[in-house]
Amino acid sequence: GAGVSQTPSNKVTEKGKYVELRCDPISGHTALYWYRQSLGQGPEFLIYFQGTGAADDSGLPNDRFFAVRPEGSVSTLKIQRTERGDSAMYLCASSLTAGPNTEAFFGQGTRLTVV
Amino acid sequence: GEDVEQSLFLSVREGDSSVINCTYTDSSSTYLYWYKQEPGAGLQLLTYIFSNMDMKQDQRLTVLLNKKDKHLSLRIADTQTGDSAIYFCAATNSGYSTLTFGKGTMLLVSP
Numbered sequence: 001g002a003g004v005s006q007t008p009s010n011k012v013t014e015k016g017k018y019v020e021l022r023c024d025p026i027s028g029h030t031a032l033y034w035y036r037q038s039l040g041q042g043p044e045f046l047i048y049f050q051g052t053g054a055a056d057d058s059g060l061p062n063d064r065f066f067a068v069r070p071e072g073s074v075s076t077l078k079i080q081r082t083e084r085g086d087s088a089m090y091l092c093a094s095s096l097t098a099g100p101n102t103e104a105f106f107g108q109g110t111r112l113t114v115v
Numbered sequence: 116g117e118d119v120e121q122s123l124f125l126s127v128r129e130g131d132s133s134v135i136n137c138t139y140t141d142s143s144s145t146y147l148y149w150y151k152q153e154p155g156a157g158l159q160l161l162t163y164i165f166s167n168m169d170m171k172q173d174q175r176l177t178v179l180l181n182k183k184d185k186h187l188s189l190r191i192a193d194t195q196t197g198d199s200a201i202y203f204c205a206a207t208n209s210g211y212s213t214l215t216f217g218k219g220t221m222l223l224v225s226p
Contacts, residue, residue: 004157031212033213035214035216040218041218041219042119042203042205042216042217042218042219043158043203043214043216044216045213045214045215048212048213050212055212056212056213059213091157091158093158098212099212101146101163101165103160104160104214105160106157106158106159107157108155108156108157109157
């Protein structure tokens, strides 16, 4: 596709369950970012990949959160033992390369609701 | 770490100018950005400015940077109803790889 694609667009899960959120970046983009946006807040950085490796995972809130990008393209954000506080919009972005003057293109997000 | 602050709400009449303000704390921030978010949509990059500049103009958008005061503003000339959205200010970290966002300013443009 032409843009960053995130699936599903909405996910409702029960507290304690495991969820996976998928991000398809723009083809050829080597850098991929995950952000989390709670209601009424700005996006908060979670993790950033350069190629297949996590270059910076300092934003992951705890060890229930994990992300992979095994082939340097599609990425999956995995959340174990979900809690109600995990409810948020999860945004993925990609850019051609890493760096401040390369535009990061955002997907439409996955809205996660933990009930 | 970096902290980015914005006013939460701005209301203007169509045709007026809008000015959205932002302050940041990390003096080593080198790039500062403005993003637009419309309901149900992802973030759209509007413009960015490098810290060695004090002004950047792009059509109806003017960005002013006061590096001494760590203050950034976005001026939208001839504001239209289609400009109604949430506007986020963001700054890069020292590694140039990730963004710290403010909480966003909701701009409401009335006819």
